[in-house]
Amino acid sequence: MPTPDQYFGWAGQAAMLGWLILIFLPRRWPLLLAVPRYIIPFGLSLLYAGLAMTHFFSVEGGGYGSLDQVRALLGKEEMLLAGWVHYLAFDLFIGGWIAVEADKIGVNRLIQAPILIATFMFGPVGLATFLAMRAGHFRKPEHEGMPKGAPA
Secondary structure: OOOHHHHHHHHHHHHHHHHHHHHHOOOOOHHHHHHHHHHHHHHHHHHHHHHHHHHHHHOOOOOOOOHHHHHHHHOOHHHHHHHHHHHHHHHHHHHHHHHHHHHHOOOOHHHHHHHHHHHHHHOHHHHHHHHHHHHHHOOOHHHOOOOOOOOO
């Protein structure tokens, strides 16, 4: 039976592989893009589900009702690992969504890279950055049904 430290290492390596694919490799091959968008997040989600369902109800005083309950919950190593895997799975899934959406609106990969790295490192910071950038992008005249070059 693998230890929590082994699961931690494997989950981190899988997530890192997904981020490297998203940031550095071409996205024109659907199977390659599916690895960081679906396959790795799905595997991490299964690991999370196994850890959470096995250990959630065994933590005395643990829960989501107060900060003290969350602290007690994450005081158990397996639940702390589950929380970390949760971050890895969701951040990578969101990173995949950002990459595809950024490609759709024509954001250069050099601009996407720091946003994806921010999502990898700080999750919601990268998402907020992308959403703010996208909101500004769609306010350009060419995205409001006006031809390029027309006065705004």
